Amino acid sequence: MGIWIISAILVVTLYLLISEVISVDLTAIGIIVLLVVTGLLSPKEAVSGFANPALITVAAMFVVSKGLIRTGGIEFLGRKITNVAKTNVNAALALILFSVAVSSAFINNTPVVILFIPVVMTMCCELGLSPSKFLIPLSYASILAGTCTLIGTSTNIIISDLSNEYGFGSLSMFEISIIGVPIALIGIVFMLIAAPRLLPDLANPVCRIKDSEHRQYLAEIQLKAKSRFLGIHPGEVKKHYPDLEVLELVSNRTIYHPGRDAKLVCEGDTLLIKASLNSLITILQEDGVELPSSEKDLVLGAQKDAPIVVEMLVAPGSSERGYKVSQTGLARNPDINIIAVKRTTRHIDERQIEEIRLRTGDTLLIWCQGSTLESLRSDNDYLIIEDVYEELVHKRKAWWAIINFIGMIGTASLGIADIMTCALTAAFLMVVTGCLQMRDAYRSIQWDVLLLIAGTIALGLGMQKTGASELYAKSFLSLLHGFSPTIILGGMILITSISTQILSNNATAVLLLPIAISTAVSIGVDPKPFIIGVCIGASACFATPMGYQTNLMVFVPGGYSFKDYMRLGVPLNIFVVLAGSLLIPMIWKF
Numbered sequence: 001m002g003i004w005i006i007s008a009i010l011v012v013t014l015y016l017l018i019s020e021v022i023s024v025d026l027t028a029i030g031i032i033v034l035l036v037v038t039g040l041l042s043p044k045e046a047v048s049g050f051a052n053p054a055l056i057t058v059a060a061m062f063v064v065s066k067g068l069i070r071t072g073g074i075e076f077l078g079r080k081i082t083n084v085a086k087t088n089v090n091a092a093l094a095l096i097l098f099s100v101a102v103s104s105a106f107i108n109n110t111p112v113v114i115l116f117i118p119v120v121m122t123m124c125c126e127l128g129l130s131p132s133k134f135l136i137p138l139s140y141a142s143i144l145a146g147t148c149t150l151i152g153t154s155t156n157i158i159i160s161d162l163s164n165e166y167g168f169g170s171l172s173m174f175e176i177s178i179i180g181v182p183i184a185l186i187g188i189v190f191m192l193i194a195a196p197r198l199l200p201d202l203a204n205p206v207c208r209i210k211d212s213e214h215r216q217y218l219a220e221i222q223l224k225a226k227s228r229f230l231g232i233h234p235g236e237v238k239k240h241y242p243d244l245e246v247l248e249l250v251s252n253r254t255i256y257h258p259g260r261d262a263k264l265v266c267e268g269d270t271l272l273i274k275a276s277l278n279s280l281i282t283i284l285q286e287d288g289v290e291l292p293s294s295e296k297d298l299v300l301g302a303q304k305d306a307p308i309v310v311e312m313l314v315a316p317g318s319s320e321r322g323y324k325v326s327q328t329g330l331a332r333n334p335d336i337n338i339i340a341v342k343r344t345t346r347h348i349d350e351r352q353i354e355e356i357r358l359r360t361g362d363t364l365l366i367w368c369q370g371s372t373l374e375s376l377r378s379d380n381d382y383l384i385i386e387d388v389y390e391e392l393v394h395k396r397k398a399w400w401a402i403i404n405f406i407g408m409i410g411t412a413s414l415g416i417a418d419i420m421t422c423a424l425t426a427a428f429l430m431v432v433t434g435c436l437q438m439r440d441a442y443r444s445i446q447w448d449v450l451l452l453i454a455g456t457i458a459l460g461l462g463m464q465k466t467g468a469s470e471l472y473a474k475s476f477l478s479l480l481h482g483f484s485p486t487i488i489l490g491g492m493i494l495i496t497s498i499s500t501q502i503l504s505n506n507a508t509a510v511l512l513l514p515i516a517i518s519t520a521v522s523i524g525v526d527p528k529p530f531i532i533g534v535c536i537g538a539s540a541c542f543a544t545p546m547g548y549q550t551n552l553m554v555f556v557p558g559g560y561s562f563k564d565y566m567r568l569g570v571p572l573n574i575f576v577v578l579a580g581s582l583l584i585p586m587i588w589k590f
Contacts, residue, residue, distance in 0.1 A: 002466035025448035028455025049454030054161035060423035065107040066444035067430030071398040101145035109142035135554035147180035219340035227288030234258040244275040318381040326354035456510035490581035496537025525590040542569030
């Protein structure tokens with residue numbers, strides 16, 4: 001009876017995951033509820049997935065990935081790629097794919113693809129190229145690279161932990177690299193040759209002239225004794241911050257114009273500048289640079305009640321309209337520091353920040369403590385746009401993030417500590433060293449993914465406990481009766497690959513791993529090749545846009561149709577299945 005019940009739950013789960021009638025996290029909760037209500041699992045067994053080391057590791061890796069991204073390494077790489085593309089488009093495509101692959105082998109591939117999409121779109125806009133030639137390969141390269149290391153994708157971490165639970169040992173950091181790296185390299189070379197020929201050459205629908213005025217803020221900065229800008233001409237500041245423009249230099253109440261006057265910067269001088277968000281925040285974190293109206297330095301770190309940078313939009317009907325910035329309640333509040341002002345519709349005529357008269361739609365860039373921000377939410381004069389903080393890149397913390405990440409990889413690879421301990425330590429250090437704040441760490445975690453992992457782990461436990469996994473394995477064996485273990489392994493990889501086109505790769509791995517292990521045990525061979533086969537097959541999700549979330553991310557920007565994925569994806573899928581079937585038995589003997 002238990003097998004029938006678990007099978008019914010499995011069918012309903014598959015339907016809900018494929019149709020997305022309800023969200024995946026709600027589906028996961030429903031799985032746990034049904035397993036408990038039907039008595040297949042005890043309450044403790046049903047929620048055991050939440051204490052699973054794989055789930056904790058995946059959560060920690062989200063935080064580590066966010067810390068690496070927030071320090072600007074990938075953004076820097078993106079600029080270099082655009083420069084290469086100006087001279088050789090094919091070299092740019094190769095550089096993009098290999099850069100994405102290397103990044104995705106070690107950090108979560110979803111944010112990597114998110115970061116590279118605008119890099120590709122900007123490059124295509126500047127050079128008149130079609131993004132449809134680049135974006136599907138971008139997604140596929142990130143997926144291929146996920147099979148290169150244990151932490152390349154959360155699927156590998158889950159399979160490794162479940163393998164250990166079933167008594168067949170966990171995977172080491174680079175164990176899967178033996179097969180993952182060759183497959184990834186050959187797959188990328190194939191895309192470099194095939195993508196320009198098989199993918200459509202579509203016009204870029206989202207190219208638009210950059211509204212530099214909209215993206216730049218007007219601000220004043222004062223230079224103190226330690227500033228590295230003392231003794232230079234104001235125009236030379238641009239060498240350090242290319243998207244920063246010095247409009248005026250104010251010294252002893254005299255205004256100097258950089259384009260006309262030869263006046264050099266002295267201690268105590270004030271610069272009126274126009275700059276992007278990141279340049280503005282970065283220069284304010286330098287020694288000897290501060291806001292004229294602030295007595296405190298801007299330090300973005302992990303301290304309690306850490307500073308937060310936000311935009312505040314002057315709301316329609318605001319009582320602050322028509323008042324000078326210096327006359328507003330924000331300026332009079334000692335806990336709030338006004339950094340800059342931005343106006344999107346008209347030029348700002350005033351030459352001093354404090355003299356600007358506010359209008360509806362004006363944006364004030366401020367920094368304050370987190371506790372102060374909470375009190376501002378009830379202010380009807382302004383609309384808080386909190387997400388501006390997500391755009392900040394903490395370049396000064398880049399070395400901390402890199403050292404932290406290398407330490408995590410090194411200790412896990414050498415076996416000094418298990419991967420969960422290493423990932424948790426790295427996540428902790430990302431916050432403590434100020435690479436990101438706790439609020440960003442919480443936001444970086446994809447809770448729906450964690451719930452799905454916990455729910456499918458519970459379902460897998462239910463399948464094992466009722467004997468359903470063994471029954472499914474025998475049914476699978478009956479289809480391949482009399483064939484060699486290599487053919488059966490190939491069939492297992494193929495089924496896993498087909499399943500991952502319509503389910504998430506995590507769900508596919510958790511559901512099929514018990515079947516793969518049972519199949520290997522039934523034919524009297526070592527389950528390790530089948531465990532590796534599930535790793536390879538679960539990541540072979542190239543044939544449909546629904547196969548993986550990065551495939552969906554590039555769907556609209558690239559202007560793709562369903563068949564565009566099949567043109568490049570089906571050959572890749574066939575290659576991965578065949579390569580896995582032939583190479584795995586050579587490395588992991590039956």
